[in-house]
Structure formats: structure tokens, C-alpha cells
Amino acid sequence: MLIVAGSKAYEEAEWLLANGAAEVYCGVPGLPNHRDEDQCLKDDAEFVRIALMARARGKRALLAVNEACFEDSYPSVAARVKAILKACRVPVIIRELPLLHYLRARGVKADFIISSLSLVFNSRALDYYRGLGVKRVILPFHLQPSEAGRLVNNRYGMETEAFFHADFCCPNMDPACRLDGWLKAFQVCRFPYTCGGRPHRMPEADVPQKLDQVYDTFHAGVKYLKIIRVNDFRDQQEVLKEARVMLALLEKGVSRGEFRKLGEKLYFSVSRHGGRTGG
Amino acid sequence: MTAEKALQLSAPAFRAAPARARRGLDLLYLGDEFCQNLVPSPDDFACAVDAFGGRVVLVTPLLTDAAFDSVEEIVEAHASPRRPLELVVNDLGLLHAARARWARSVRPSLGRVFMHRVKVMPRGFARGFLKEHGVRRVELDDPALLPRFEGFGLKYSFHTPFRYLSVTRFCPWERRWQGPCGYACLGAVRKLEHPRLPAPLLLKGQAYGVRTGRPPRHPAIDRLVGEPLPAPEAA
Numbered sequence: 425m426l427i428v429a430g431s432k433a434y435e436e437a438e439w440l441l442a443n444g445a446a447e448v449y450c451g452v453p454g455l456p457n458h459r460d461e462d463q464c465l466k467d468d469a470e471f472v473r474i475a476l477m478a479r480a481r482g483k484r485a486l487l488a489v490n491e492a493c494f495e496d497s498y499p500s501v502a503a504r505v506k507a508i509l510k511a512c513r514v515p516v517i518i519r520e521l522p523l524l525h526y527l528r529a530r531g532v533k534a535d536f537i538i539s540s541l542s543l544v545f546n547s548r549a550l551d552y553y554r555g556l557g558v559k560r561v562i563l564p565f566h567l568q569p570s571e572a573g574r575l576v577n578n579r580y581g582m583e584t585e586a587f588f589h590a591d592f593c594c595p596n597m598d599p600a601c602r603l604d605g606w607l608k609a610f611q612v613c614r615f616p617y618t619c620g621g622r623p624h625r626m627p628e629a630d631v632p633q634k635l636d637q638v639y640d641t642f643h644a645g646v647k648y649l650k651i652i653r654v655n656d657f658r659d660q661q662e663v664l665k666e667a668r669v670m671l672a673l674l675e676k677g678v679s680r681g682e683f684r685k686l687g688e689k690l691y692f693s694v695s696r697h698g699g700r701t702g703g
Numbered sequence: 704m705t706a707e708k709a710l711q712l713s714a715p716a717f718r719a720a721p722a723r724a725r726r727g728l729d730l731l732y733l734g735d736e737f738c739q740n741l742v743p744s745p746d747d748f749a750c751a752v753d754a755f756g757g758r759v760v761l762v763t764p765l766l767t768d769a770a771f772d773s774v775e776e777i778v779e780a781h782a783s784p785r786r787p788l789e790l791v792v793n794d795l796g797l798l799h800a801a802r803a804r805w806a807r808s809v810r811p812s813l814g815r816v817f818m819h820r821v822k823v824m825p826r827g828f829a830r831g832f833l834k835e836h837g838v839r840r841v842e843l844d845d846p847a848l849l850p851r852f853e854g855f856g857l858k859y860s861f862h863t864p865f866r867y868l869s870v871t872r873f874c875p876w877e878r879r880w881q882g883p884c885g886y887a888c889l890g891a892v893r894k895l896e897h898p899r900l901p902a903p904l905l906l907k908g909q910a911y912g913v914r915t916g917r918p919p920r921h922p923a924i925d926r927l928v929g930e931p932l933p934a935p936e937a938a
Contacts, residue, residue, distance in 0.1 A: 495825035522828035543820075546768045548796030551803065566872035568880050571767040593873075596911070600765075600816050601869040603911070607899065613869065617895040617904070620936060624895060626911075627875045 425642060425671055428486070428585060429664060430653030432463050437474045439661065441483050444668045447648070449486035449517060450474060455501060456493035458519070458541060463653045468508055475512035485512070490519040490539035498523065502530040509534055515559065518542075524556060535559040540587070540650075541599045547574040554580055561585070562650065566597045569640035576645050585648035589637035590670065590691055591663050592652070595626040635687040642674040659696040666690050709860070711762065711930040713741035713908070715886050717751055731755045732928055734762030736793055736814045736842070737870045737910040739770040740884035748777045760789040764870075765816065766797060775800070782808035791842055793817045802836045812840035812860065815867055822851045830855050842928070844912075846919040860926040861918040868904070869911040894935035907932065 426446035431437040437448045451457030451464040452471050465471050475485040487508060493501065505516060505527060516532075518524045519539040527534075538544055538553060540562040550561065560583040563572055569586065576584045595613045596603070603612035617624040629637070641649070651667060654660050669690055673683055691697050711732035712720060725731065733751050735741035742763055743751060752759050761781075763774055774797065782788035784807040792798045793814035801811045813821060813833065818841055821829050833855065841852060844862040852859075873880055876887035893906040902913045918927055 492823040495827075498825075520824070521832070522824045525828070543765060543795070545765045545794060546771045546796045548768070548771055548800055549794070550796075552795055552799040566880075567767065568872075568882075571769065571881075574768040595873065596869045596871045597765075600819070602819065603869045606868050607901075609899065615897045615899070617897050619893050619895050624893075626871070626895075627878050628873055629880065633879065 425649045425674075426647060427651060427664065427667060427671075428648045429651040429660065430459075430463075430488075431465075431474070432653055432657070433465065434470055434474055434477070436657050436660075437485070438477060440664060441478055441481055443661075444664060445483070445651075447484045447486055448474065448478060449488050451488040451490075455487075455489050455504060456491035456497070456523075457488040458490045458539070459488075459653055463655070468504060471508060472511040475508075475514050479512070484514065486515050486517055486537065488517045488539075489523065490517045490541055492520050493523070495522075498526050499530075502527055502532060505532055505534070506530070517562070528557060533557075537562060537585070540564045543597075543600070544575070545571075547578050550575070550578050550580055550582060553582075558582060560648070563587075563646070564597070565594055569637065569644040569646065572644060572646075583648065584646045585650050586641045586644075586646045587650050587652070588663070588667050589629070589634045589641070590631075590666065590687065591696070593628040593634060595628040631688055631691055632684055635684050635691070636680070638670055638687065639674065639680055639683050642671070654696070656696075659694075662694045663696065666694050706924060707926040709760070709926055709928045711862070711928050713738075713889075714743035714747040714751075715741065715889055716931070717743075718747070719889070722754075725755055728755075728757065730758045730760055730789075730926070732760045732762050732791070732930075734764075734791070735908060736762055736764050736791060736816060737867065738872075738874075738881070738888075738908050739764050739766055740881060740886075741908060742770065742774065743777070744773060745776040745780060748781065752781065758789070760791060760812075762791040763797060763814070764793050766794045771796060778805055778809060784808050789840075792838075798836050798838075806837060809837075810840070811836060811838050812842055813838050815842050815844055815862070816870065818842065818848070822848060833857070840926075843924075844915065846921070849919070849921055849923075857923065858926070859921065859924045860928050861921075861924045862928045862930065863918050864915050865905065865907055865910075865912050865930060865932050866915045867910045867912040871909050871911075874909065875906055890931075890933055892933050892935045903935075905932070905935065 428447040429440045429445040431448040453461045478485045515535040517537045519541045537560040562585040707729040709730040792811045793816040801809045844866040895904040
């Protein structure tokens with residue numbers, strides 16, 4: 425599997441590509457993407473520098489346009505995407521159907537990657553995207569590899585990408601989760617609730633379940649493994665190393681049981697998962 | 704105009720429901736918009752059509768390929784140009800198939816999950832997208848969304864007393880990803896509380912939401928869909 429890692433800065437992208445990532449994906453301020461501006465690059469020029477640096481190394485950068493935006497912004501989005509593609513031909517990660525159609529109608533010629541946020545859960549959904557320049561589909565976070573066989577081996581030859589589940593888990597299905605918008609708060613899904621007077625958390629996959637997902641994703645034949653952007657780049661560096669070791673184990677052909685055992689040690693060696701604090 | 708009256712039940716809930724629960728209904732909504740394990744099998748659907756005797760609407764969530772196969776089997780068996788099948792759709796693949804393969808035999812209604820994707824589309828695109836896919840009805844549970852589709856010539860089915868806010872595929876009842884189901888959620892609701900919430904969150908099946916009151920009055924709401932919302936589990 426090839427690793428695709430999110431990046432927030434040129435220096436990060438350089439490190440990620442030098443340390444095992446085959447591709448980096450980035451958002452830029454003002455182009456709609458699924459992260460706040462503090463997790464975006466400074467500007468379009470920084471993206472172009474990253475794309476050219478990646479190409480010089482035989483690797484790639486991907487432009488994230490994976491969020492909805494107001495129709496008024498469509499012309500400026502199309503113009504900026506066009507300008508970026510003129511400077512460096514890169515694939516574009518897209519979420520919204522109308523924006524995909526708009527970009528194509530405005531002559532934006534790119535290989536499009538359908539975002540996990542587009543919720544493509546079955547191979548029949550690919551029939552819709554056929555003929556729209558789509559080369560890859562990112563599997564939704566909540567779709568299990570065991571359910572995705574026909575998507576992975578689809579008849580259109582579209583590539584597939586999946587999340588590195590051993591990094592994190594979202595309890596609910598983004599973008600079908602509207603809790604944050606309802607309460608105008610952040611990560612309402614992680615609140616410490618009570619249920620019947622007892623502490624309650626919205627359940628999410630535990631570590632063995634996450635490791636099984638990594639194991640099954642690898643064996644399903646998914647081509648790309650996605651590592652998300654996070655605020656603290658040191659965390660992401662650790663996660664990338666963790667992913668590389670896990671992939672090496674899988675390429676060696678370890679059994680599911682062995683992978684769970686070794687994977688759990690690796691998982692808890694990562695600060696983000698409690699390694700730094702021991703918690 | 705009197706609104707049609709429908710009851711929404713999952714396939715296992717329909718099997719367990721007494722016949723009197725179906726009295727006075729114009730339609731039965733069979734299935735679930737949030738969990739594919741609660742969608743009827745082809746056999747379930749056939750039994751429900753026989754037992755109910757009236758119109759049965761097939762309700763579907765986001766679908767994996769395996770679940771899609773089952774829905775496809777129901778459509779092939781029960782939909783025809785003479786007797787079109789109403790289908791609540793939350794999946795792009797299913798909506799696309801409804802247009803491409805079953806345009807004359809299926810009447811798609813935009814489901815509550817899909818509706819939130821369409822509501823953020825530019826109005827012109829949304830109108831064209833719905834028209835192109837033969838969507839003339841939208842499932843709603845929030846009156847605030849009515850203006851979003853104003854002027855589209857749509858009819859609305861309004862759901863009470865549960866307004867969905869979030870959905871998961873990591874089953875909160877059985878604490879595992881979806882797969883063979885033990886139906887631990889059947890007939891049960893959990894109430895989640897937190898000081899910052901304006902109202903308790905209810906967990907029903909795979910969906911989190913809130914209890915709502917009476918449906919609003921609106922000329923395009925021509926169908927009211929009720930669903931059982933049992934009292935939350937005691938501690």
C-alpha cells in the first residue's frame with residue numbers, strides 16, 4: 425500500500441515524502457476543504473512549491489477541495505484550481521457533486537478523487553461518477569473493508585484509498601453527523617454524557633477492532649492508506665512511522681493474531697494514543 | 704387537505720408488532736434510514752405487503768453492495784410501471800439506479816440523510832438533480848428545512864417524534880461494526896444527557912436525535928410518518 429498523508433506546511437510535506445509517504449494532500453485557505461485554515465497551507469503558491477518538490481522526488485501532491493461552499497464562490501474556486509493546475513498538474517480531491525460538475529463545465533481538467541465525505545458506500549455509486557474524470561475513491565470511514573470488495577475491485581478501474589484506522593476513530597458518520605452544528609460546539613460526539621445516571625461515551629471501535637480494520641484494508645487490496653492532518657505534527661510523524669511498521673508486518677504476511685499482538689504494542693507506543701502520557 | 708398517515712417500522716419491529724398497530728394507516732414505511740440491518744429482506748417485504756394490505760414504502764439507508772443486492776431483489780419483485788414502488792433513498796448508488804434502471808417502476812423519495820447533502824447544493828443544481836432523478840418527495844423531520852426546497856414543487860413526508868441529528872455504523876448497542884445483527888436495539892431507546900444540551904439526546908437504532916412535537920402545518924406536507932419511540936431505558 426502507498427501512504428497518503430495530510431500536510432499543513434511545505435516543511436511537513438518534505439518530511440512526510442522523505443519518510444515514506446508516496447503522496448501528500450493539502451488544503452489552501454479560501455478553497456473549500458474539510459479543515460479549518462490553521463490546518464491549511466499559507467497560500468496557493470505554497471501548494472505549487474510542494475507539488476513541484478513532490479514531482480521532483482517522483483511523488484505527488486493532491487489538492488483538497490473536499491468541502492461544500494456557497495455558489496457565489498464557485499467561479500473563484502474554479503479560477504484558482506485552474507491556475508494551480510496550470511502551474512502543476514495534480515489530482516483534486518472533491519466532495520460535492522455540484523462543484524465537480526461545475527469545475528468540469530469550466531474546463532478544469534484534472535484527475536478527480538472522490539472524498540470519503542461523499543459517502544460512496546457501494547460500487548453502484550461509481551456508475552454515477554463514471555465519465556466525470558474520477559480516478560480514485562476514498563472509502564468512507566465507516567465502511568468496513570469486508571463490505572467494500574466490489575468497490576475495491578470495481579469495473580471502472582478506479583483506485584481506492586482507505587483511512588489508517590489505527591490512528592483514530594470517529595464515533596459517528598461524518599458528514600451525516602450534525603451534532604456540532606446543532607449545538608454550535610466542537611466534537612459533541614466526545615462529550616462525557618450520562619445515560620441512566622451513569623457515565624456514557626458514544627461508542628467507537630476499540631484497539632483490536634481498529635487493528636482488524638488495518639489488516640482487512642491491506643488484504644482487501646486497497647491501494648492507498650490515508651493518514652489525516654492533525655494539529656501537532658510530531659503526532660503525525662509518529663503515526664506515519666507506526667503505519668510504515670504495520671505495513672511492513674502485513675507485507676511480511678503476519679497472521680491476524682500476530683498483527684493484533686504486535687499492532688497493539690505499536691499502537692500504544694504512539695503519543696497520540698497514550699504513549700507520551702502513559703494513559 | 705388531509706395528510707396521509709403512515710407508520711414507520713423496521714423489518715423486525717413489523718414482525719413483532721400486533722395487527723392492531725397497523726389500523727387506520729394509509730401506508731406502511733418498512734425499513735430504516737440509518738441501519739441496513741433493519742431493512743426488510745425480500746421475504747420480509749413480501750410478507751409485509753400481504754399482511755398490511757395497503758401501500759408499503761421501502762425505506763433504505765446508505766447501502767453496502769450486499770445490502771444493495773437485497774434492495775434490488777425487492778424492487779425487481781415488487782415494482783412495475785403499473786404498480787410503482789415508493790422507495791426512500793439515502794444512497795447515491797440507489798438513486799442513480801432508480802433513474803437509470805427503474806425510472807418507470809420506482810418513485811424515489813429523498814431520505815433524511817441524503818436530504819442534508821442536497822440542502823447544501825446550489826438551488827439550481829439541487830432542483831435539476833432532484834428532477835433528473837425523478838424525486839418528487841422529500842422526507843423531513845425539521846420544519847426549518849422547509850424553505851430550503853420552496854419552489855421545487857416537492858411534496859413532503861414529515862416524520863415525528865424523532866428528529867435525527869447523527870448516525871453511526873459502529874453499533875452502539877452491540878459495540879461492533881455492522882455485521883450479523885443481534886437486534887439489541889429493538890424496542891429500546893437510550894437517553895443521553897449533558898449540561899450543555901438543550902434537550903436530551905436519544906439513541907434509537909443507529910441514530911442519535913431529539914424528541915419533537917407536533918408536525919408543522921404546511922400545504923406541501925401531505926404525509927405524516929410516525930414511528931414508535933419507546934420510553935428510554937431505566938438505569
